[in-house]
Amino acid sequence: MPTVEREIDRFQDFLARQGQKLTQERTALVREIFATHYHFEADELLFKMKQKSTKISRATVYRTLELLVKSGLVRRVHLGEDHYHYEHVRGDSHHDHLVCTACGSVIEFNDPELEKRQLEICARKKFTPTFHNLQILGVCDSCRRKGEQPASPDRVTSIGEGAMRLRK
Amino acid sequence: MPTVEREIDRFQDFLARQGQKLTQERTALVREIFATHYHFEADELLFKMKQKSTKISRATVYRTLELLVKSGLVRRVHLGEDHYHYEHVRGDSHHDHLVCTACGSVIEFNDPELEKRQLEICARKKFTPTFHNLQILGVCDSCRRKGEQPASPDRVTSIGEGAMRLRK
């Protein structure tokens, strides 16, 4: 399913519009991101590129991610950890995340009702919103069945610790 | 209004319950946090302590913040930047944040309707929530009047850049 080409075209358009170039490195990164990753972190991407023949420096990975975010092909999200995650965008589906603190899995949802309510709140506060970021942390169904407990019984101590540990 | 003493007592109770001690450093930090700060970052607190006679090491600040979060006296929040912010808690008012990307100001809101909807979404996905984190980024009323534009016209490029720059 190499519709990746469409994304590469979109990226080139975006770059050209501001006198920037589509290089081999940038192409390779877009290809990698849209081929396999969905939610990923910058270093994970760097590592994947290192595994393949393709050698791309840390700086280039970060620089390219920034461009991709600006172009709208990639979105930067908080997933409860203390650094950013990225997700590629196909189409325009805005969504928010449920993050399991036990297994680290991420469930997406999109709820127009919720969005609407947010707009109402902004209107009431005379606030002009451009963007929002909502994560709900908790325990997913399969972890709950396994008897996993919430990260902390009452007040959550720190955000997404379980998921954090899993990762390393 | 030195009701701070009440918070210090609460903290001591919490510590005692797990065989931990209320030290001078911890007391000084609680005092500082509840006296002046509302939203703050760890290094800001460190700096404030340094300004006063009180010398407290970076490690102790971070260690104490962790304890305060566990005790429920302080909450750790994302405010759109790439590191944590903290806010002290009086009473039990959960709330979320509107963050102005132009001036960095933070407006709090608490909307039971929104919370209810989130619970419904969780139920539908068989997800057991423990905590959530919502920031809405945009432009506050007074900045909008001054003609401030949203951080990025269409897709937001990166989260809270305006606020970020202001700070340093």
Place this chain on the structure above:
DNA sequence: ATCTCACTTGCGACTGAGTCTCAGTTGCCA
């Protein structure tokens, strides 16, 4: 009042994510 020991602290070295600089390379348009 003081002893004692587990709990704490400060220090400084460390980590990990992300940024910056600069010399050398490359895409692209004339």
Place this chain on the structure above:
DNA sequence: TGGCAACTGAGACTCAGTCGCAAGTGAGAT
């Protein structure tokens, strides 16, 4: 196909946060 602006890689740097360890301290036991 030559030129130059844009790009890349390497590695030094920054900044938030953590860790290990030797020295210090609070509070219950005596």
